[in-house]
Amino acid sequence: MAYDFKAIEQKWQKYWAEHQTFRAKQPQDFEGEPKPPFYVLDMFPYPSGAGLHVGHPLGYIASDIYARFKRHKGFNVLHPQGYDSFGLPAEQYAIQTGQHPAKTTETNIKRYREQLDKIGFSFDWSREVRTSDPKYYKWTQWIFIQLFESWYDAEVQKSKAISELISLFETEGNSKVNAVCDQNTPEFSASEWSSFSEDQKEKIILNYRLTYLAETEVNWCPALGTVLANDEIVNGVSERGGHPVSRKKMKQWSMRISAFAERLLSGLDNLDWSESLKETQKNWIGKSVGAQLKFKIQNSKFLIEAFTTRPDTIYGVSFVTLAPEHDLVSKITTSEQKEEVEAYIKASAKRSERERMADVKSISGVFTGAYAEHPLTKEPLPIWIGDYVLAGYGTGAVMAVPCGDQRDHDFAKHFNIPIPNVFEDVDISEEAYADKTNATKIANSDFLNGLGVLEAIPKAIEALQKLGQGEKKVNYRLRDAVFSRQRYWGEPFPVYYVNGLPKMIDEQHLPLELPEVEKYLPTEDGAPPLGRARDWAWDTESNKVVSNEKIDHNTIFPLELNTMPGWAGSSWYLFRYMEEQNNRDQLIASNEALKYWNNVDLYIGGSEHATGHLLYSRFWTKFLNDRGVLPVDEPFKKLINQGMILGESAFVYRWNLNTGEDNPKTVFVSKSIIDNSIKAGINLIDYNETVADQVYKILDGDQLISSKTQISHFSPLHVDVSVVNTSNQLDIEGLKNIKPEFKEAHFITEEEGEFIVGREVEKMSKSKFNVVNPDDVCEEYGADSLRLYEMFLGPLEQAKPWNTAGLSGVHNFLKKLWKLYSQASPSPSQGGESDFQISDEPASTESLKTLHKTIKKVTQDIEDFSFNTSVSTFMICVNELTQQKCNSREILEPLAVLISPYAPHIAEELWEGLGHSGSISEVLYPKFEEKYLKEDSKTYPISFNGKMRFTMDLSLDLSKDEIEYIVMKDERTQKQLDGRTPKKVIIVPGKIVNIVG
């Protein structure tokens, strides 16, 4: 019987579902001692309308292999899946079509589930979560409230309840409290505190809460009436509609993640993540040690605060630069400079932050007319504004040291500002000297002269401290995270406003469900879409949502109109999976479950989440740990980033023929004709007779370009890869069917009538028509082939192009594997009982060697996440066993188990064929035995000056001297030496012989 993958895969997918084979057990489900837990998680998908393409399952297949492997190793594996189902695309679609995002999301989820089910994953679907499900976001809202009710005690580096802070204020005021709070928080005593009104107190506390309201810069698009993601801005205008965008301040919820900066940084040391990813997070957090300086402003009460890592170069300061958005700009600009400054601010508001950071070539800035005072020399320092200084970065002010910083140097040179040199024997006329080597001595700096950086920094800080104008400071690049979105399709904030001050809805009334709106657009006056809801007010007496008309600011108050960002739901979902569906009403997850599962043992997902999701979920985990909700303070122990699978786009080339407006013609030319005529330097019509005939027929008397063929004569157009075969030939009729606009187009083909397309590797996306659907692959080759091929394609962590043609290789392998177990005769049709021809005789030593070699390599590979090489290893194994005509149970049973994490359907079928009942998934993994691999000789490469010339089989028992003797005696050695005496003979036993001379 042939390998009938369709029947086999359907059969076992049904079996797994019916028997709940992959349902994880809770600790209380075990009669005796629970099995050790192992938690394997994928970054859950956003269910987009486009469905899955072959790139999406890559990580899921890898994690599935690992999860199945761990089951074979005796673990109670938790391998759940769910959906990050709030998000912008569903909302955009809703705006365009008027369909409720919940509805389209539901449809998309259904499709995702169908697609995922076909691939044979061992997911425990009984624990599915959806972030847009009110039962789920009830807890997202709950966490938000906990954050609101917490502050950060910097003394002990821990989040604590706000009530604790209030009692501190009541007893000792805030001067001794070492808490993370807003910069402008005033100092007060206990008695002052008690004299404050409730509103005043509330405002002060807001400065300490871990989530708080603050003015933040956003990308505002007046035409769309909404805030845009950087992603939605292309070349400075909105992607939708091409409207202008400018930055604007807006009151937003923020998360005080910066309080956790140090812990997020030091926590990395204990994580089993790739060094590069840790490095990325380290740089993102951006710890730097330096000094915070205060510059007095002449004729003004204001101070400019600036952070610097180089207080030792304080005497090199020749100006101060503020971000154009800096609060002080409007306050200090002189009337003469006002017009120019305002124009500059307006212009820079149009540039995105990313653009400003990336553009180092164009230097721009304006003098404010005001002067700061050098804290030590008391000399006036001109205050400039420049858009290379970012408002959200540090204090938004830079003490400019042009001799020591290249951007300051460029700025000073451009505006003719003096560049005082504070380095001994360093030429700074052309560029700044930014090296921090202690050997370079400071000069022209009064008491710092002759010191190296290391000595000068503390001395400079000391001097500034005495003046009250500076202190040592640790600065982090990590900024507080903006948490408001002006969108509809997200979690509503459980917040209403009394006198403009935020109040939390009581926990017991959660979830606060998303209201219905007529349109998903912002309101006419620029409020978020929730501003369109008719019932969006909170009745504090009956504790429910009521109509806006009832708002009386007495007992009924307006609700928050923003919603939460995508990362809210994804920051804690891993813990939700730990609890079973029926026990999720009262808690995030039960304490028993949280303690048993702890955190994720293996997390697989894309590296694009390196600084977003992976940092936010660490932050929330640490916070929830501080507040006693979670027993762990890191979410993901081990993390693997899978690389992107790229698509192979196909192009047809349109000949840019100028045949006049009344007779336009669409002509496509086969790629190889174009390439060959360019190469030959000839005109297309001189290519060959077939081509010439086709051209004359199409032109029908029209003029023809008479020059040599050039690539510029053609415009490439994407065509759908589904109408192109693996030999790059286009199905012309197929193309005309899916692209009716090409019905009348002409195609200049090769002699045999074939039309060749061009190929290029690009990101897989609908717009590039290069998407390959896993359903189609499962249909044609089966899920096991798809799984193996995705792994075989290359290293998990690397980006690699998809090429459907290669699938036949792994598919053939599965057929060979099948044959190994099931010989062709006698087939049932010929009267045979079973196809499986298994011998119970002991296996040959050769076969045992093959098997154990495979066990060793594959086990090692799984642990290293090197799945591509394990597929090769299986191929080699099956090739060898076929050669050996092995059909021994002793070999084939363990082989089926070995392969089952990779190709589970065929493995189940083979296991059944071997006479077992039940699933193979819990069968113990075969044990590797070294004794079968013992070698007594080695094929040594014999090289001369590092170049391998021939090989010799030598016993591994030989000593170095014996090897040298045998090798030197060999006539091939003598021939290579050609009479010369070797200078040196290097022998590494078991490895190599190298003769030098």
Next chain:
RNA sequence: GCUCGGAUGGUGGAAUUGGUAGACACGUUGGACUUAAAAUCCAAUGACCAUUGCGGUCGUGCGGGUUCAAGUCCCGCUCCGAGUACCA
């Protein structure tokens, strides 16, 4: 710009601690089987030179270096990809 990756035959890739570069596949070519095709099986396949055979030279993005020995280590570049704080 900054940060983090990557580059090996016609293609995907292998070479895990510096030790036989190109495993395993795809593709291509030739052969067997077949009326034919498909399927299957066998053989060849880095480039160049030489060839009856033996063989030789070059070769892991580019330029240097360390070493008996470098795809692997060091220094300096080039090109490509990802992230860059409201895509998910």
